[in-house]
Amino acid sequence: LAKTTQPISMDSYEGQEVNITCSHNNIATNDYITWYQQFPSQGPRFIIQGYKTKVTNEVASLFIPADRKSSTLSLPRVSLSDTAVYYCLVGDIFNRDDKIIFGKGTRLHILP
Amino acid sequence: ETGVTQTPRHLVMGMTNKKSLKCEQHLGHNAMYWYKQSAKKPLELMFVYSLEERVENNSVPSRFSPECPNSSHLFLHLHTLQPEDSALYLCASSQEVGNEQFFGPGTRLTVL
Numbered sequence: 001l002a003k004t005t006q007p008i009s010m011d012s013y014e015g016q017e018v019n020i021t022c023s024h025n026n027i028a029t030n031d032y033i034t035w036y037q038q039f040p041s042q043g044p045r046f047i048i049q050g051y052k053t054k055v056t057n058e059v060a061s062l063f064i065p066a067d068r069k070s071s072t073l074s075l076p077r078v079s080l081s082d083t084a085v086y087y088c089l090v091g092d093i094f095n096r097d098d099k100i101i102f103g104k105g106t107r108l109h110i111l112p
Numbered sequence: 113e114t115g116v117t118q119t120p121r122h123l124v125m126g127m128t129n130k131k132s133l134k135c136e137q138h139l140g141h142n143a144m145y146w147y148k149q150s151a152k153k154p155l156e157l158m159f160v161y162s163l164e165e166r167v168e169n170n171s172v173p174s175r176f177s178p179e180c181p182n183s184s185h186l187f188l189h190l191h192t193l194q195p196e197d198s199a200l201y202l203c204a205s206s207q208e209v210g211n212e213q214f215f216g217p218g219t220r221l222t223v224l
Contacts, residue, residue, distance in 0.1 A: 034212070043116075043202045043215025044155070087155075096143075096162055096209035102155040 004088045009107040018075045020106050022088030025069050030092040033064060033071045038085045038105070047086075048073070049093075083110045115139040116216035118203050124222045125193065133188040133219050135203030143209040144186040146178060147202040149218075155202070161186060162209050193223045 005023040012018045024033070032051050036044035048055055050062040050071070061074040075082060085107050091100035116137045125131050137144065146158040160168035161180040175197075177189040186203055200220055204213040 036213075041200065041218065041220070043204065043218055044213070045215065046212045049212065091210060093210040093212075094208075096167060098210060099157070099168070100210055101157060102147075104154045 004090055004103050006086075006088050006103065006106045008104065009109065011109045011111060012078055013111050014079055015077055018078050018082070018108065018110075020073045020075075020086055020088075020108065021070055022073070023070045024088070024090045027068050027090055028092065030095065031068075031090050032093045033062065033068075034089045034091075034093070034100070035060070035062065035073045036087045036089065036102070038087065044087060044102070078108075078110050080110050080112060082108065084108060116203060116205055116214050118201075118216035118219050120219060121217060122220045122222075124224065125190070126224050127193060127195070129193075130189070130191040132190065133201055133203075133221075135186040135188075135216055137184055137186075137203075137205040137214070137216075139205060139207075139214060141205040141207050141214070142183055143206045143211070144180060144183070145204040145206075145213065146186065146188050147204065148199050149202060150199040159188075160209060167209060190221075193221075195223050197221065198223045 034049040035047045038044040048060050048062045052064050055062045063072045085105040087105040092098040119134045144161045148156045158172045159178045164180045179187040200218045202218045203216040206213045
C-alpha cells in the first residue's frame, strides 16, 4: 500500500491556477493515482485519475512524472467554490484486495 | 444526483438506543462501502462489501453491525453507541472494489 504525503493546507486567490503536489515514493507498478474533492459535510467527489504522464478533463489536469513518485493536481482559474479538501489516493484499482485509503488531504482555501 | 442515497440525513440517539442507517445505490455497482468521518479527521474506512460479501472489516467495534442484503442496499445497524461515535457516516459505491467511488450525502449522527 503506497503512502501519500500532501501539504496540509494551501491558500490561493480567485482566478489563479492552483497546483497541489502529492508524494508517493513507494508507488507500485500497478498503482493508479486518484484525486477526490470534498466539501464540508458532504461525501468526496471523484476529480481525476491517471497512471502516467498527463491526464486532463473538464475540471482539472493531473501531471505525473516518469518516475511516478509524485503527482500534481492542477486546477485552472479557481473560484471561491473550489474551497475544499483535496485527497490524493494511490492503489491498484483492479485489485479488490488492495486497500485504497483516504489520507488527511489538502485543505484548499480560495480567497477573493 | 449522485445515484447514492442515504437515510436518515440526521440522527440523534441515546447510548441505549438501536438505530439503523440505510444506503441505496442506483448505479448498478457491485461494491459498497461505509466510512466514518469525525470532525477535522480523515475519512476512516469501516466496511467494504463486494457482491453482498464483506471483504473488509477495519477493526470496527461490534456496536456497529453492517448488513448487505443485495448489491443495491447497505445498512449499518447501531446499538449501545458512545458519544465519541458522533460523526458523519458516509456510504459509497463503485463498479468494483478499487474503482472510482461515488459517495452519498452522509448521515450526521449525534450520540447523546
